[in-house]
Amino acid sequence: MYKHTHDKARKFNHIPLSILDLAPIVEGSTASDSFKESVELAQHAEKWGYNRYWLAEHHNMPGIASSATSVLIxxxxxxxxxxxxGSGGVMLPNHATIVIAEQFGTLESLYPGRIDLGLGRAPGTDQATAYALRRTLHMGPEDFPMQVNELQDYFSDDPVSRVRAIPGQGLDIPIWLLGSSDFSARLAAEKGTYFSFASHFAPAYLLQALKLYRDNFKPSDKLDKPYAMIGVNVIAADTDEQANYLASSHQMQFLNIRKGIQSKLQAPVKNMDEIWTPMEKAAVEESLDPNTTIVGGPDTVKQKLEKIQEATEADEIIISSQIYHLEDRLRSYEIVSELMK
Incomplete structure (x- = not known):
């Protein structure tokens, strides 16, 4: 059974904190620049005591560089x-399951005991790009449970399938199911896997999904009790005023998604009211709930992180910080790390 060993990770209120890196491509930069910044952030994160560092699969998005997620991991x-x-996550319907088993079997063989496989069932892109990835849309989110079963079989010591994942077979790679609704919460409970909820962009169903997962959890040979991680956006700075300024880049990103505009991550602006209408502002704020999008100086961030942890009883919190300048992104994660005990 895979055991959580947080011996090198510092704790915030007795739980580990982790990082979700969307590998942002900021305006005026390239994917190559993004990858260099991700390495620098990861190296600092390790020094600061963060527990895990996840990357997410997205496609056809000019502002996100992590499309080849396994390579970047x-x-x-x-x-x-x-x-x-690890992955937060790999969008399993986009791939042949055997390929993911081999890729993560390779990663685990290269970096033993360090690799997480987080799985999502959404395409992580638009329909045309999903078709380009799959060549057919016959396989969809409804087939996700079957694909998870296949993946677990590839990793087992005695697989049922005649096709073996090499490397992959017999490796103990923790599988996480990721969700933004109740579907993956129910499936994670049924299968006895780790569960991570995408409350950083879908906060409305957070408490409901966690309750479903915990109430229906069935122990497995990999996990004997529920383990839930929640996603939180944190934009931290030395003052509330500076943090609110930096957060405008994230707000513009969500605004552009709402408007169907593809763009790189934009530089912060002093006044968002010059950019969005009141209706657009309300729509963005619906996704960026103040409970799961925390913006402020150290005291504000500490208070709000404590509040969300108490409300959810999360076992772990994974933090996304869409901040334009690398030095500001590093400072944000450094401030949070200083809150860890």
């Missing part, structure tokens, strides 16, 4: 020493 793991590195 290997790059980050190769430039760090002991921090866990």
């Amino acid at each position: 290997g790059h980050i793991a190769g430039n760090t020493n002991y921090m866990r590195v």
Whole structure:
């Protein structure tokens, strides 16, 4: 059974904190620049005591560089020493299951005991790009439970399938199911896996999904009790005023998604009211709930992180910080790390 070993990770209120890196491509930069910044952030994160560092699969998005997620996971793991590195997540319907088993079997063989496999069932892109990835849309989110079963079989010591994942077979790679609704919460409970909820962009169903997961959890040979991680956006700075200024980049990103505009991560602005209408502002704020999008100086961030942990009883919190300048992004994660005991 995979055991959580947080011996090198510092704790915030007795739980570990982790990082979700969307590998942002900021205005005026390239994917190559993004990857260099991710390595620098990961190396600092390890030093600061973060528990794990996850990267997310997105496609056809000019502002996100982590489309080849497995490749980037290997790059980050190769430039760090002991921090866990994984996917938050791999969108399983986009792939042949055997390929993911082989990729993560390879990663685990290269970096033993450090690799996490977080799985999502959404395409992580638009329909046209999903078709380009799959060549057919016959396989969809409704087939996700079957794909998870296949993946678990590939990793088992005695697989049922005649096709073997090499490397992969017999490796103890923790599988996390990721969700923004109740579907993955129910499936994670049924299968006895780790569960991570995407409350950083879908806060409305957070408490409901956690309750479903915990109430229906069935122990497995991999996990004997529920383990839930929640996603939180944190934009931290030395003052509330500075943090609110930096947060405008994240707000513009969500505004552009709402408007169907593809763009890189934009530089912060002093007044968002010059950019969005009141209706657009309300729509963005619905996704960026103040309970799960925390913006402020150290005291504000500490108070709000404590509040969300108490409300959810999360076992772990994973933090996303869409901040334009690398030095500001590093400072944000450093401030949070200083809150860890």
